[in-house]
Amino acid sequence: MNVQTWTYIIVGITFALYIGIAIWSRAGSTKDFYVAGGGVSPLANGLATAADWMSAASFLGMAGIISFTGYDGSVYLMGWTGGYVLLALLLAPYLRKFGKFTVPDFIGDRYYSNLARTVAVICAVIVSFTYVAGQMRGVGLVFSRFLEVEVNAGVLIGMVIVLFYAVLGGMKGITYTQVAQYCVLIFAFMVPAIFISIQMTGNPIPQLGFGADLVGEEISLLDKLDGLSKDLGFSQYTNGSKPKIDVFFITAALMVGTAGLPHVIVRFFTVPKVKDARKSAGYALLFIAILYTTAPAVAVFARTNLIETVSEHPYKEMPDWFSKWEKTGLIEFEDKNEDGKIQYVADKETNELTVDRDIMVLANPEIANLPNWVIALVAAGGLAAALSTAAGLLLVISTSISHDLVKKQLRPNISDKGELVIARLSAVGAVCIAGYFGINPPDFVAATVALAFGLAAASFFPAIVLGIFSKRMNKQGAISGMLVGILLMLFYMTKFKFGWFGGGTENDYFLGISPEGFGTVAMLANFIVAILVSSFYKAPPQDIQELVEEIRIPSGAKDAVSH
Amino acid sequence: MAVSDKAKKYWKTNLRYLSILLAIWFLVSYGFGILLKEQLDTIKLGGFKLGFWFAQQGSIIVFVLLIFIYVYLMNRLDKKYGFNE
Numbered sequence: 001m002n003v004q005t006w007t008y009i010i011v012g013i014t015f016a017l018y019i020g021i022a023i024w025s026r027a028g029s030t031k032d033f034y035v036a037g038g039g040v041s042p043l044a045n046g047l048a049t050a051a052d053w054m055s056a057a058s059f060l061g062m063a064g065i066i067s068f069t070g071y072d073g074s075v076y077l078m079g080w081t082g083g084y085v086l087l088a089l090l091l092a093p094y095l096r097k098f099g100k101f102t103v104p105d106f107i108g109d110r111y112y113s114n115l116a117r118t119v120a121v122i123c124a125v126i127v128s129f130t131y132v133a134g135q136m137r138g139v140g141l142v143f144s145r146f147l148e149v150e151v152n153a154g155v156l157i158g159m160v161i162v163l164f165y166a167v168l169g170g171m172k173g174i175t176y177t178q179v180a181q182y183c184v185l186i187f188a189f190m191v192p193a194i195f196i197s198i199q200m201t202g203n204p205i206p207q208l209g210f211g212a213d214l215v216g217e218e219i220s221l222l223d224k225l226d227g228l229s230k231d232l233g234f235s236q237y238t239n240g241s242k243p244k245i246d247v248f249f250i251t252a253a254l255m256v257g258t259a260g261l262p263h264v265i266v267r268f269f270t271v272p273k274v275k276d277a278r279k280s281a282g283y284a285l286l287f288i289a290i291l292y293t294t295a296p297a298v299a300v301f302a303r304t305n306l307i308e309t310v311s312e313h314p315y316k317e318m319p320d321w322f323s324k325w326e327k328t329g330l331i332e333f334e335d336k337n338e339d340g341k342i343q344y345v346a347d348k349e350t351n352e353l354t355v356d357r358d359i360m361v362l363a364n365p366e367i368a369n370l371p372n373w374v375i376a377l378v379a380a381g382g383l384a385a386a387l388s389t390a391a392g393l394l395l396v397i398s399t400s401i402s403h404d405l406v407k408k409q410l411r412p413n414i415s416d417k418g419e420l421v422i423a424r425l426s427a428v429g430a431v432c433i434a435g436y437f438g439i440n441p442p443d444f445v446a447a448t449v450a451l452a453f454g455l456a457a458a459s460f461f462p463a464i465v466l467g468i469f470s471k472r473m474n475k476q477g478a479i480s481g482m483l484v485g486i487l488l489m490l491f492y493m494t495k496f497k498f499g500w501f502g503g504g505t506e507n508d509y510f511l512g513i514s515p516e517g518f519g520t521v522a523m524l525a526n527f528i529v530a531i532l533v534s535s536f537y538k539a540p541p542q543d544i545q546e547l548v549e550e551i552r553i554p555s556g557a558k559d560a561v562s563h
Numbered sequence: 564m565a566v567s568d569k570a571k572k573y574w575k576t577n578l579r580y581l582s583i584l585l586a587i588w589f590l591v592s593y594g595f596g597i598l599l600k601e602q603l604d605t606i607k608l609g610g611f612k613l614g615f616w617f618a619q620q621g622s623i624i625v626f627v628l629l630i631f632i633y634v635y636l637m638n639r640l641d642k643k644y645g646f647n648e
Contacts, residue, residue, distance in 0.1 A: 066619075071600075074618035078592045079622045085588045088579055088630045093637075207620060220610030238604070238615040248597050255592075273648055275638060282630040289623050296619040455578035549567075552574050554637075555646040 006376035007146040011243045014184050015161060016379045018387070021180060022165030030419050033170030034101040036531075039205055040175055046283025048175045051182035052387040053258075053284065054291060055131075055368075056138025059185055059385035062362030066299035067306075070229070073299065075250040075516075079453075081285060081292050082251070083258025086461075088281035091259055092268040096277035096466045097551045101269060103262040103460060104404040110467040111475040112544055114409055119482050121404045123459040124262045126486070129433065131261075131452035132393040134439025138386035140561060145328055146379040155438035158387060159431050166391045166398075167427045174391045175270060181384040186290060188381020192374050192460030193294050194367040199368060208295035208338040220537045226302055228307050233346035237303070249517030256523055257453025259463035263392040266399075274554035302364045309367060310342045310353060314505045318342075321366035329355035384549055390434060398426035451493055454519025458485035462526040471548045475536025485526030492518045573644045584629050592622040593630050 027033040029302075040048070066073030078269065098106055104124060136155050143154020161428025165173045190206075197209035201221060213220050219227075225237045234242040258264065267284075268277045310318070315333060325331040332354045335340060344353040362382065364373045402423035407414055414422075459482050466473040466481075494500040496508075496515045506514070513521060523531070595603055600614030608616050639648040 071615060076597055077619050081626050082592050085626050085629050089633055222610055238612055278634045278637060282634050285627050285630055289627050291624050293620050340637050553570055553646055555640055555648055
């Protein structure tokens, strides 16, 4: 059977599975819709968090970026895993003890202020939309290549599926579909990785093959790739080219951003007890680490394979996959010196090949000549990753509107049923806006996501950490900190990404820190402003200080409630 | 012990655990993977340069261990102070 038939079959089966789960786990109340009834086991929550977390960027984009940037790509590996340590140690157990539905809930109550709540809602919505845009683009990419439909039609199909289970099932539907999606995506990621690892190094464990010698050669894979990169004028794979300060700041921004992402935090509201929250953060990172320790191996395999297949080889002899990807415009070849061979080099003047980094994971099994069903499986995995994350984000957006705005501020007397209707309607609205971003995508997948992290790091993380670890922190401090953090981040991002406020180039970066790493600076600014401003105003009221003492003790966590 | 006394002691021990675990967290990623990378790269671990290995493999493995160690420590602490359920 050809790739396309296989893809229709495998993608069809997985979609049927997601829809089946959605029908089985319909939400009956707002509690079901917001926190899956609060009875999710730590293991299931760990699986769901891993799928929620690993987006199109992790699955499709990350190995590709590492493949092209080598050591510099480590920022994503450390950044997107190290945040879970912060989450497990500094946030998840306390927020679970606090026992409400959303992050703005915590901010609003802890800082006894609807203004703080509104600022948090705005931050949550900006962060989630920035992030969801990348997911929809991932869905479109997979559809256009494997099912040969228009990118836009692909986005629309993705929207309908997400709409179906997010609107019907809310958090409950999302949780159980995410468990299934984790299984699909990890299987889809590991199978080709194991195949290729055996092919290239004879070792079935990619994490070990990564550091092994090549089959039939006396040289380790990494040394070989370092040599190849150097010969072609690229910087050595294991060294990278970003300044150290930027690597440091980007890693920190991604870590802190991870811990501050509302769609990840809310997952910890769904387990029964405080100790379950800690444990499920551990499970989540374990499941994430399986993919994250494999991805850099895949990156090295793919890079070596690509160079060996194309470099100095005649264009006419290129395998099938080359022309297929050429059709999508994601691989481009221009024979500048008209020798009929492909010169793939670092020098822009003489380089003849451009490869979109987003396609590396999708193209990898084809480059390595794996069977068709494996290629189809990767397509299904990419869709699982994008859909699971999109659903989690859409839930945050709809909850922010129905719960944090309507219920908590505009119409406090609304019935549970009424709130549920509004939650569902806002989910529909959010899907439509996300679809718009998917059809008009900004930048490539991982970069948009990286910016969402900067925003999350700059806004939520300090407000939540201070709210737990400092009894003295008051609303004036927290609100001004969040505002300074997010405005600073937005300013820097729009200045260098969209050319607003006079624009600028890399030479104008503050201390050489790119917009991706600026979240760390904005986060520090948030902390400093919050602490300074809070010292000018009086300590929070007694009942708030008691609340802080209360959330520090794990026993007696009640079910998540709205009041 | 009064409840508030217990809570204070519990919190203090928790903060001590946090600072030790976070110090390790910082060391393996920002330390070994970024700041000291060049120095560690002179050491080879199989086919890996050690600094590069920490940046792309080792730090992640340590992160997972850190969380499970924290879970273990806190469960023990909860029991000691009777905050377990």
